[in-house]
Amino acid sequence: MKSHTNNKVVIIGAGYVGSTTAYTLMQSGLVSEIALIDLDIKKAEGEVMDLNHCLSFTKPMTIKVGTYEDCKDADLIIMTAGPSIQPGGTRLDLAKQNSQIMTSIMKEIVKYTREAIILVATNPVDILTQVAVESVDYNPKKVLGSGTVLDSARFRYLLSQHCKVDARNVHGYILGEHGDSEVAAWSLTNIAGSPLESYCDNCNSNACHGLDKEGILNQVIHAGYHIIDRKVATYYGVSTAIKRITEAILRNEHSILTVSSLLNGEYGIDKIAMSVPTIVSSEGIHKIVELNLTDEESKLLKKSGDKLQEILNYIK
Incomplete structure (x- = not known):
């Protein structure tokens, strides 16, 4: 693992949690590069523009719209993609929907890396942490959820x-x-x-x-x-x-x-x-x-x- 002054983090999902996580990490000075990935590229672009306008107030770093290829040299990949539970929906429905999304994301990630640590924050987080491991046989020591x-x-x-x-x-x-x-x-x-x-x-x-x-x-x-x-x-x-x-x-x-x-x-x-x-x-x-x-x-x-x-x- 590189020095904490030279770390790359990929965030998958630019919704409420993903964009706020990017902002929090930018303020922390922990990382040197953040790549933000989202299916809605315009949303990701807007978040990245907004964050980049803060860089004269923070430690030097790079914030960009990313692609899955950015996972290749990432130290940490943070998963925030996926919908939250909707009115009238159930936890079971959410688990099924987001497990399918998690599986598709993990299949993209392993095209580029099996070395990065995977941090799952999408709910239901315990189920999706397990899906992340088992869907592509990722090293279970390298996959953790935000949990409790x-x-x-x-x-x-x-x-x-x-x-x-x-x-x-x-x-x-x-x-x-x-x-x-x-x-x-x-x-x-x-x-x-x-x-x-x-x-x-x-x-x-x-x-x-x-x-x-x-x-x-x-x-x-x-x-x-x-x-x-x-x-x-x-x-x-x-x-x-x-x-x-x-x-x-x-x-x-x-x-x-x-x-x-x-x-x-x-x-x-x-x-x-x-x-x-x-x-x-x-x-x-x-x-x-x-x-x-x-x-x-x-x-x-x-x-x-x-x-x-x-x-x-x-x-x-």
Whole structure:
């Protein structure tokens, strides 16, 4: 992997998430080149023009409308292409439609590279991460989804609001499906190293009326729906999560993030892509971290895997 001052990223999809990701990466100074690919070439051209007009305020870089040939020397390919769920549509319909799109995109990518890291952000992200691997037999260590990185950030934010502390001092994970069956790892959640239950017991805040775990998890699960209901799409949060994952890859950080990847027996789950704590590096998936969950958390995680398997069976 090249120095982080000389990295090329290809973004496939110039919609809300793709264009905002390009803007976020441009501001970050992480990359030297961004190629933006979209079936709507005029849309891609407009986004690239707008972004290029910012370059006198940022670190030097190249931003251009790309083609699949740009994948040939890319370090990272970010997938944001595909429609979101529409009114009256179902998750199953979306999974089937976007899995077909993902398969066609992967077939184009492997004409030019099998070395680039693939980061999937299109929903349903766990299903599409698995489709990206299996459709063209891509190295599963080089394919990861944005998973529950954003969900975990939402979880930490809500706990920080409840406990009146900086979100950066709250540590906790949302695991499993990026969706309705995701699991809060309450047993691993801590504030500044203190287990959440201990912290709450010693808080002595008159304003606190107890921790509503179910309510907080429901807010995390439904956050995207609430945002979409109010502003059509969610893109700031996911693009920032993508930037964080990109940073871990391009800087070879070995950071632990809840990205989605194909599990092979970890947590008792096999041949299913889902989110668990993972060491992310320039290799992509460096290592799955198996943490000690409670029996109930393990049961819920396997149940989440079963739900994903049902969707896979449907689209296959």
